[in-house]
Amino acid sequence: MERGDPGSHPYATDVREPAIEAEGLVREFKKGPRAVDGIDLAVAPGEIYGFLGPNGAGKSTTVHMLTTLLPPTSGTARVAGHDVVREGPQVRMRIGAALQEAALDPLLTGREHLRLQAALQALPRDERAARADELLGRVGLRTAADRKVRSYSGGMKRRLDLALALVHRPPVLFLDEPTTGLDVQSRTALWEEVARLAHEEGVTVFLTTQYLEEADALAGRVGIIDHGRIVAEGTPARLKAEVGRPTVEAVPADPAERGRVEEILGRFGEPCASTHGVAVRLRSGEADLAGIVRALDAEGITVENLALHQPSLDDVFLAKTGRSLEGAGEDEEGRAPGGLAMESA
Amino acid sequence: MRRLAVARAVAWRTLHNVFTNPSLFIPSLAFPLFFFIAFAGGLSRVSDVPGFDYPAGYTAFQFVFVLLQSAAFGGVFTGFGIARDFESGFARRLLLAAPHRSGIVLGYAVAALVRWLVTAAVITAVALLAGMQVGGDGVDLVGLYGLAVLLNGAAVLWAAGVAMRLRSMQAGPIMQMPVFLVLFFAPVYVPLALLEGWIHAVATLNPLTRVLEAGRGFLAGSPTEVAAAFGATVALAALFSVWALRGLRRAERAGA
Amino acid sequence: MTASADQTYLLARRSVVRTVRQPANVVFPLVFPLLLLAVNSGGLDAATSLPGFPTDSFVAFALAIPFIQGALFATMNAGTDLARDVQTGFLNRLSLTPMRGIVVLLGQLGGVVALGVMQAVVYLTVGLAVGVRLASGPAGVLVLLAFAVLVSLGFGALGAFAALRTGSGEAVQSLFPVFFVFLFISSMNLPRDLIAIDWFRTAATVNPVSYLIEAVRSLIIEGWNAQALALGFGIATAIAVVALALASWALRVRMAR
Numbered sequence: 001m002e003r004g005d006p007g008s009h010p011y012a013t014d015v016r017e018p019a020i021e022a023e024g025l026v027r028e029f030k031k032g033p034r035a036v037d038g039i040d041l042a043v044a045p046g047e048i049y050g051f052l053g054p055n056g057a058g059k060s061t062t063v064h065m066l067t068t069l070l071p072p073t074s075g076t077a078r079v080a081g082h083d084v085v086r087e088g089p090q091v092r093m094r095i096g097a098a099l100q101e102a103a104l105d106p107l108l109t110g111r112e113h114l115r116l117q118a119a120l121q122a123l124p125r126d127e128r129a130a131r132a133d134e135l136l137g138r139v140g141l142r143t144a145a146d147r148k149v150r151s152y153s154g155g156m157k158r159r160l161d162l163a164l165a166l167v168h169r170p171p172v173l174f175l176d177e178p179t180t181g182l183d184v185q186s187r188t189a190l191w192e193e194v195a196r197l198a199h200e201e202g203v204t205v206f207l208t209t210q211y212l213e214e215a216d217a218l219a220g221r222v223g224i225i226d227h228g229r230i231v232a233e234g235t236p237a238r239l240k241a242e243v244g245r246p247t248v249e250a251v252p253a254d255p256a257e258r259g260r261v262e263e264i265l266g267r268f269g270e271p272c273a274s275t276h277g278v279a280v281r282l283r284s285g286e287a288d289l290a291g292i293v294r295a296l297d298a299e300g301i302t303v304e305n306l307a308l309h310q311p312s313l314d315d316v317f318l319a320k321t322g323r324s325l326e327g328a329g330e331d332e333e334g335r336a337p338g339g340l341a342m343e344s345a
Numbered sequence: 346m347r348r349l350a351v352a353r354a355v356a357w358r359t360l361h362n363v364f365t366n367p368s369l370f371i372p373s374l375a376f377p378l379f380f381f382i383a384f385a386g387g388l389s390r391v392s393d394v395p396g397f398d399y400p401a402g403y404t405a406f407q408f409v410f411v412l413l414q415s416a417a418f419g420g421v422f423t424g425f426g427i428a429r430d431f432e433s434g435f436a437r438r439l440l441l442a443a444p445h446r447s448g449i450v451l452g453y454a455v456a457a458l459v460r461w462l463v464t465a466a467v468i469t470a471v472a473l474l475a476g477m478q479v480g481g482d483g484v485d486l487v488g489l490y491g492l493a494v495l496l497n498g499a500a501v502l503w504a505a506g507v508a509m510r511l512r513s514m515q516a517g518p519i520m521q522m523p524v525f526l527v528l529f530f531a532p533v534y535v536p537l538a539l540l541e542g543w544i545h546a547v548a549t550l551n552p553l554t555r556v557l558e559a560g561r562g563f564l565a566g567s568p569t570e571v572a573a574a575f576g577a578t579v580a581l582a583a584l585f586s587v588w589a590l591r592g593l594r595r596a597e598r599a600g601a
Numbered sequence: 602m603t604a605s606a607d608q609t610y611l612l613a614r615r616s617v618v619r620t621v622r623q624p625a626n627v628v629f630p631l632v633f634p635l636l637l638l639a640v641n642s643g644g645l646d647a648a649t650s651l652p653g654f655p656t657d658s659f660v661a662f663a664l665a666i667p668f669i670q671g672a673l674f675a676t677m678n679a680g681t682d683l684a685r686d687v688q689t690g691f692l693n694r695l696s697l698t699p700m701r702g703i704v705v706l707l708g709q710l711g712g713v714v715a716l717g718v719m720q721a722v723v724y725l726t727v728g729l730a731v732g733v734r735l736a737s738g739p740a741g742v743l744v745l746l747a748f749a750v751l752v753s754l755g756f757g758a759l760g761a762f763a764a765l766r767t768g769s770g771e772a773v774q775s776l777f778p779v780f781f782v783f784l785f786i787s788s789m790n791l792p793r794d795l796i797a798i799d800w801f802r803t804a805a806t807v808n809p810v811s812y813l814i815e816a817v818r819s820l821i822i823e824g825w826n827a828q829a830l831a832l833g834f835g836i837a838t839a840i841a842v843v844a845l846a847l848a849s850w851a852l853r854v855r856m857a858r
Contacts, residue, residue, distance in 0.1 A: 070600030089444035103438040119354035120442040383785040386801040544643025
């Protein structure tokens, strides 16, 4: 079974309602377009669901609604078996959330934060200190535990935020762009912890991200959101397979030769959307690349850039919206500049 | 029960921050003390004005004002903390973690009260050391401090309502100014009978005047306007409870 | 010299514009002292019946206070603005020019002084509107405005010194209670000879702020009291000189960093 297949999860044989479900979820703000424009989704217990989209797509607004921080304008949502509007207290007792702003008090130490959170979540008094110790160890903050948070680095704050979200052992965890701004090491460590939570403890994880590799690495299923709507949903493998075969993109050195480039590439596959030049989806796969190079050379056409792309989630986004996910949001590492580029997502 | 657990946790954190950070704690202690010294010390001659007939003396006369002022501003200072929590995003953590969010408001109110009790103890000690005469008995003093407790509650609920509506430090002056005006458009320096003109008219209408006169009556051992004073403070506390809870709903709706 | 004057003017203009663009920095120093004046005048009017009280109008007696309170706010505003310049690096930008340090300081204080003059005019106008008459007449108005300039300069320089030494707006704000104490433990609400508590009267006597208040007060209720004016102007000048020297030194150190 694939990682993302709900059938692979420990509770799959139980007849259980989804851990998170939303139907027609809408959020309008007073002066502006709909931030969330009709979201339907269902996340099975124990699943890691990735919510991928550029800045302003509606990811955080969706998370805020699902975590009872923001009431929906219309539509319904149920989290951990309770309605987010009518049963807010019950929802809050069963979720943990690490949101975009770490929301920490600079005057409290890491340990004091954990004990505060434990007290807010009504953990029995005699368990609080032990639970704080356990979580501090898990997120690697034991040595910094008794320092005030204002002395913590960004990575340390994020780790503390995750620990706080886990204090009361919630069955559902919301992570809103949890690795933005983290170095590679911290990011990898966080991914490992999230994967462990889902696979070993059966925690349902709803993760929003702008990073393709994060969605690819962690999520069993991905929902791609743009302008407040889900434009594609499925396992990463399935989504990429839909987009299909690899594409070749050529940027002519002389823009006047664009037509000739289109004609040459058209012999090897069907045209597809391109943000930079001319692109086709190859009929026969990577093997056609050599033929394309020979054909361009034979016609005496110089290209500024010739790139072979294996389908990525960005291609999925591009196919569905006509825009690149990377161009629409923060700068993303991954694309090699110029020249012949081989890339796999 | 969960509501109380939330209140306890919020109160603990607020008090922890105040008592471990001198820059937060000292002003709320120092200002009332300072006003007491400045008014009781610098203006004591005012008790010689013909018609000034407060039996317990000018020190006691000013003590009551300063006690009530510290109760009111103690509530406002806690309100600053609430506004800061919203501006920094920490309030979101509380809203997210607390099953019953009214417990958050209760927690802030409890913190304001505890904070003020410490201030009140210090001011009282200083006043007694300065030779303040106390004419009232135990019941009278319970009445005096009871009024102050109610005023503190009303003030913190007022400030909380403002903080949750504005959710930024710009709420500070808006919280503070009405409280300042209510406090000072009252018989601060002389009894109501010695005020003239517009200030007399304003002070007569000001509910705090009843509270101040009742408080002074308790301290002198001759209670006066007790029903009006308690009525005013209970009504203010009730009114501002609604104000604060509605402010909480506003903050929730806006997605603080 | 001409270049320095020109530079001073430009920086002063920037300082004025910056002050005006922060309405809270303009409105609050104007409104709050007047509010206090109204409240205290109403509440303490009965004190005018005390034997030895120098006037039968408490408003006339208390009108001096807003001028000095306004100076307190000038301290805060100058300090906070300059602290911001330190934190944003604007001061570094200035230090890379051939501009002399004192020019930078005088320019920065330009806004403070402009606000001080405007405040003084407003307070005077309000006083006149509620029936106060300056015993020193029209000439007294000019002297009063000159005094307001001097006091704003001195207190503004104190705020600037604090900002340049600490580079922190919060540190400047924490000076507020200090100035507050100086303002209250003075002859603010009663003449010194009517303060009954000995230690308080002594403190008010040694407090330089008492003499600043009394200088203004003398122009309003007495006319031309040479001693009060000499003491007031003398102390205001001393504060201004010391504060400017301290602020210049702090600026030199800061710009050398």
